Amino acid sequence: MNQNEIACCYFPTTVLFLDDKIDELKNVKISMDRNLVCKLYRNPLNALDYMTNEYKPNPFIKKWISNLKDIDREQDPTHSYIDIDISAIHQEIYALDRFKEISIIIVDYDMPKMDGLKFCKKLINNPIKKLMLTGVADESLAVQAFNEGTIDHFVGKGERNFTDHLNEAIAKLQQAYFQDLSSMIINNLAANPYSCLGDPVFSKFFAKLCQERNIMEYYLVNDSGCFLLLDINGNPSWLIVKSEQHMKHYWQSAKDNDAPKDIVKALAKKEKVLFLFSEEDEYSLPVSAWANYMHPATKLNGKNNKYYYAVVEGAAIYDIHTDNIASYQKYLEVFQFLPQKIG
DSSP states (O other): OOTTOOOSEEOOOEEEEEOSOHHHHHHHHHHSOTTOEEEEESOHHHHHHIIIIIOOOOOTHHHHEEEEOOOOTTTOTTSOSEEEOGGGGGGGGGOGGGGGOEEEEEEESOOSSSOHHHHHHHTTTSOSEEEEEEOGGGHHHHHHHHHHTSOSEEEETTSTTHHHHHHHHHHHHHHHHHHHHHHHHHHHHHTSTTOSTTOHHHHHHHHHHHHHTTOOEEEEOSTTOOEEEEOTTOOEEEEEEEEHHHHHHHHHHHHHTTOOHHHHHHHHTTOEEEOOOSHHHHHHSOGGGGGGGEEEOEEEEOSSSEEEEEEEEOOTTSSOOGGGOOOHHHHHHHHHTSOOOOO
16 A cells, blocks of 8 residues: 555554553553543453444444445546435534544554454454564564455564554554555545646655644545645634646636626636635625635646645634544543543
8 A cells, every 4th residue: 555645534543452461562652642532451252252342333434435436437537336325424513432443453463362364354354554562483474464465564572662663553554454445435536637646746745744734634625626634622724625627617617607707816826726625606796706616726747637726724714623522632631530441
């Protein structure tokens, strides 16, 4: 999985950590990123029972794909093959329970009741990513398990910079979890030649932007590649992206509908990018009101197209309820005061 690929959304998730040695379990937990929420187990049978009988995941993918459409791509190359309710994706920001979703299982190989490899094989069909911790003697088994697809990554406990390697692997696997679940959506949207979602230049730009701005969560809000971004405190910002063709379309629409000259001029020169968040705005908002929804544009030369983007802070004109956003910081504060049992 390419770490620069984009998912249709990303938010912090929970890691299930299994190790029969209680001291090692606690020591490794301490070495993990302090903003990482873990569910700890020392008994593999208890952990397996939880994953197969108690844990009831509701992967976001089920909420957004309604049905497959049989559409001839040659007749309509810009239409998605899947009926996707993109407008529903960002609704996750109001649900505090989203952070309880388990994306990774970290398991020690050397356990007496059931070794880590056997444990992972029991969950082979589960989309959750599996990371195995190994000793020197177990490395060849880990390589084989990785090649067979039983595990997604392994880290040797005796490695230099073990903590850095572990945290780096966790971050990559969390991203990969969302990328895999999003692949059907993203691949279909990327079939639209006007979308930036399949462009590797845009993907690298997006990853760098999220890193520089300390973005903790992101949510796709339309098929052109615009995203709602949240930091750890739930403060929103928007990445607005439009292709060259989108810009020409809005300029022509403004011109045909006698929009004010400053709006037409800004769109013609591609000085500003227009972002209408809802379908209702797209169809009912008069062009004379577009000025409130236009933002200074920066050009990005992609591999497949030219794009124009803007990063907008807050933007109360767009229809999200900022007071109701459930931030990751709030979840960490709640989690901190919950009794932490080790299964």
